[in-house]
Amino acid sequence: MSSELIITIFVAGIAAGTTLVFAAVGEIIAERSGVLNLGVEGMMLAGAVTGFLVNRQVRAPWLGVAAGISAGATLALLLAVLVVSFKANQVVTGLALVIFAIGMTGYLGESVVGVPPPVTFNRIALPGLSDIPVLGRIFFVQDALVYLSYVLVPATWWILFRTRTGLNLRSVGESPETADAAGLSVTGTRYAAVVIGGAFAGLAGAYLSLARAPSWVPNMTAGRGWIAIALVIFATWSPLRAALGGYLFGSVEALGFRLQTVGLEVSTFFIAMMPYLFTIVVLVLISRGSVQRRLAAPSALGNAYLREER
Amino acid sequence: MNMKVMSRAGRSKRWSRRPPVNRTARLIAAGTALLLGAAACGTGSGSGGGDSTGGDSGGGGDQKVVKAAWVYVGPRNDGGWTTAHDNGRLAVEKEFGDQVETDYVENVPEEPAAAARAIEGFARKGYDIIFTTSFGFMDPTLEVAKKYPDVVFEHCSGFKTAENMANYFGAMEEAKFLAGMAAGAATENGQLGKVNAFPIPEVIRLTNAFMIGARSVNPDATMKVVFTNSWFNPPAEKSAAESLLDAGADVLTQDVDSPATGQVAGAAGADWVGYNSDASKFAPQAWLTAPVWDWSGYYIDRVQAAIDGTWKSGSYYGDLADGIVDLAPYGEAVDAKTKSQIASMRKEIESDQFEVFQGPVRDQNGEVVVPEGETPPLEDLLGMDYFVEGIVSKLPS
Numbered sequence: 001m002s003s004e005l006i007i008t009i010f011v012a013g014i015a016a017g018t019t020l021v022f023a024a025v026g027e028i029i030a031e032r033s034g035v036l037n038l039g040v041e042g043m044m045l046a047g048a049v050t051g052f053l054v055n056r057q058v059r060a061p062w063l064g065v066a067a068g069i070s071a072g073a074t075l076a077l078l079l080a081v082l083v084v085s086f087k088a089n090q091v092v093t094g095l096a097l098v099i100f101a102i103g104m105t106g107y108l109g110e111s112v113v114g115v116p117p118p119v120t121f122n123r124i125a126l127p128g129l130s131d132i133p134v135l136g137r138i139f140f141v142q143d144a145l146v147y148l149s150y151v152l153v154p155a156t157w158w159i160l161f162r163t164r165t166g167l168n169l170r171s172v173g174e175s176p177e178t179a180d181a182a183g184l185s186v187t188g189t190r191y192a193a194v195v196i197g198g199a200f201a202g203l204a205g206a207y208l209s210l211a212r213a214p215s216w217v218p219n220m221t222a223g224r225g226w227i228a229i230a231l232v233i234f235a236t237w238s239p240l241r242a243a244l245g246g247y248l249f250g251s252v253e254a255l256g257f258r259l260q261t262v263g264l265e266v267s268t269f270f271i272a273m274m275p276y277l278f279t280i281v282v283l284v285l286i287s288r289g290s291v292q293r294r295l296a297a298p299s300a301l302g303n304a305y306l307r308e309e310r
Numbered sequence: 311m312n313m314k315v316m317s318r319a320g321r322s323k324r325w326s327r328r329p330p331v332n333r334t335a336r337l338i339a340a341g342t343a344l345l346l347g348a349a350a351c352g353t354g355s356g357s358g359g360g361d362s363t364g365g366d367s368g369g370g371g372d373q374k375v376v377k378a379a380w381v382y383v384g385p386r387n388d389g390g391w392t393t394a395h396d397n398g399r400l401a402v403e404k405e406f407g408d409q410v411e412t413d414y415v416e417n418v419p420e421e422p423a424a425a426a427r428a429i430e431g432f433a434r435k436g437y438d439i440i441f442t443t444s445f446g447f448m449d450p451t452l453e454v455a456k457k458y459p460d461v462v463f464e465h466c467s468g469f470k471t472a473e474n475m476a477n478y479f480g481a482m483e484e485a486k487f488l489a490g491m492a493a494g495a496a497t498e499n500g501q502l503g504k505v506n507a508f509p510i511p512e513v514i515r516l517t518n519a520f521m522i523g524a525r526s527v528n529p530d531a532t533m534k535v536v537f538t539n540s541w542f543n544p545p546a547e548k549s550a551a552e553s554l555l556d557a558g559a560d561v562l563t564q565d566v567d568s569p570a571t572g573q574v575a576g577a578a579g580a581d582w583v584g585y586n587s588d589a590s591k592f593a594p595q596a597w598l599t600a601p602v603w604d605w606s607g608y609y610i611d612r613v614q615a616a617i618d619g620t621w622k623s624g625s626y627y628g629d630l631a632d633g634i635v636d637l638a639p640y641g642e643a644v645d646a647k648t649k650s651q652i653a654s655m656r657k658e659i660e661s662d663q664f665e666v667f668q669g670p671v672r673d674q675n676g677e678v679v680v681p682e683g684e685t686p687p688l689e690d691l692l693g694m695d696y697f698v699e700g701i702v703s704k705l706p707s
Contacts, residue, residue, distance in 0.1 A: 008556040012549055012552050016545065113387050114389025116569070116591050116592045208545055212548060213547070215568060215592075217544055218385065222540070222545070254549055254553060257550045257554075261534045261702075263702055
């Protein structure tokens with residue numbers, strides 16, 4: 001395999017993986033606060049269709065992105081109301097939200113299926129950085145939303161692990177009782193985390209419909225929201241590892257098609273299976289006690305917090 | 311109202327959408343004039359029902375309006391398969407004006423019970439002729455047809471017929487061949503790339519037709535093919551198209567439904583042959599042409615027959631000469647010489663002097679699969695399981 005081929009795999013892998021990175025980082029924020037958001041797929045769809053529609057109306061892709069983010073956040077707010085305030089089952093609520101969003105986005109986007117967007121995000125070579133041998137071509141000849149992810153991922157990591165805000169958020173996810181006793185608002189923190197996480201999912205969807213494959217087709221996320229949730233486990237709740245994992249999964253997709261072009265038989269079903277296979281392996285690894293203590297899920301993940309049961 | 315029916319399970323996969331036709335299904339003549347339509351939902355044997363009422367006998371009302379309905383698998387504005395059928399429906403409305411009333415239902419799943427419900431809905435409402443436009447609707451259409459002997463049904467892309475159910479499809483390979491010529495003429499380095507959905511016989515046949523067309527003008531041209539295993543997954547199609555460009559292709563084409571392939575070609579300065587409809591607006595610079603479906607002629611004929619009371623069941627397999635398949639308007643990248651070459655090939659195909667798969671045809675290993683001077687029977691074409699010479703990629707086993 002030539003070095004040229006490897007470079008092109010990573011160039012495509014980063015572009016294809018960015019949507020997973022956005023969605024997974026958002027999911028990490030929500031899960032770190034103790035809320036399992038299974039509605040990511042639906043929030044991505046909402047972001048994709050809203051972003052596309054707004055861009056079509058105003059011909060400004062950044063406004064489309066903003067609208068996509070708001071759509072994801074709005075749907076997440078609905079999830080927060082149900083699972084944080086009304087303590088509904090997080091799994092069931094998340095699933096219901098996805099099914100709702102598939103129908104709703106199909107309806108909203110009905111008139112723009114197969115309609116080209118007026119403006120889209122295109123690849124821009126960053127002056128200077130793109131001249132770095134190999135890495136420059138891989139990382140710095142991408143579109144603006146990919147560059148945005150380069151900023152958002154480390155920023156999220158820094159906030160989660162290096163600031164008091166992040167500490168508070170994680171403590172709510174680990175032990176809401178303790179956090180409550182320490183005077184933190186469990187409800188407020190979880191609302192914020194879920195809504196911000198939904199905003200990321202909306203961004204992931206807008207990236208698909210405005211940059212990656214500029215168009216709208218019903219259900220265009222095609223399961224990427226679920227891969228993102230798997231990626232969170234793969235990344236053991238760290239935004240940095242989620243970015244690595246996202247690029248890796250994206251590269252695996254790119255690799256699969258390239259193997260086909262050189263005449264090697266690789267089933268795309270097999271390729272599609274890979275992220276989940278990785279995730280299962282990681283799940284098995286982290287289920288071992290010693291590793292688990294260092295890396296495992298937020299303790300209160302998936303549980304509603306009921307104050308009187310403290 | 312008995313909602314029993316729907317014996318056969320399965321077949322709900324979308325890729326079963328437009329598969330094989332069976333030309334050998336002979337015309338089953340049966341004078342099934344109709345015009346009564348109404349809710350004659352009898353208990354459904356339907357077998358006895360020659361029911362040959364004359365055209366006029368149905369109409370106690372003199373200005374009887376014929377009601378025609380379409381059942382679509384996708385959204386009406388998908389810019390592809392379903393759009394082509396809906397354009398046919400609109401042509402019927404335009405042709406007949408007040409004489410006809412049309413309706414449609416979109417996004418009908420190929421799941422048998424759901425499809426039957428959609429089809430029966432129209433039959434019960436008194437529609438006279440019902441077109442069902444996806445392979446997976448075949449059995450549900452047949453079931454409903456048995457229950458409503460006074461309604462006539464037209465199923466696209468299948469192979470079953472009944473006294474009041476015809477089937478229809480078209481020789482897309484002819485249009486693919488012509489489009490392949492445009493691609494073969496446009497490529498500078500002789501490398502083509504194709505994004506395919508599934509490795510099923512229909513897609514293989516059309517891929518081969520495209521390759522043969524390209525090599526008829528550019529004998530050294532080769533083509534790489536990747537499969538996405540989905541009709542509709544724009545991000546995956548984009549990755550697939552990028553991989554073809556990276557592998558050296560400078561003209562891309564597709565057997566998938568979204569324009570993502572064209573967007574990739576457009577952004578990279580490559581050329582693009584679309585599929586199903588004129589999608590040039592997605593990448594005007596890259597656009598060469600596209601093989602497209604045009605159902606309007608067939609639909610107008612069949613609705614006319616329903617109006618006249620002369621409708622008969624049968625199997626229809628239209629081709630270039632019939633106008634069922636065609637090429638979309640050329641982009642600026644197609645030069646005059648290529649256009650005239652394509653025009654003269656088109657004449658030969660239309661007059662049956664040339665067939666796309668006439669021998670000698672070699673497979674990708676160089677073995678002769680169709681000897682010189684022979685043309686394969688339609689059954690062989692419909693079951694095609696090899697790539698022809700020039701295609702580099704292997705078929706997934």
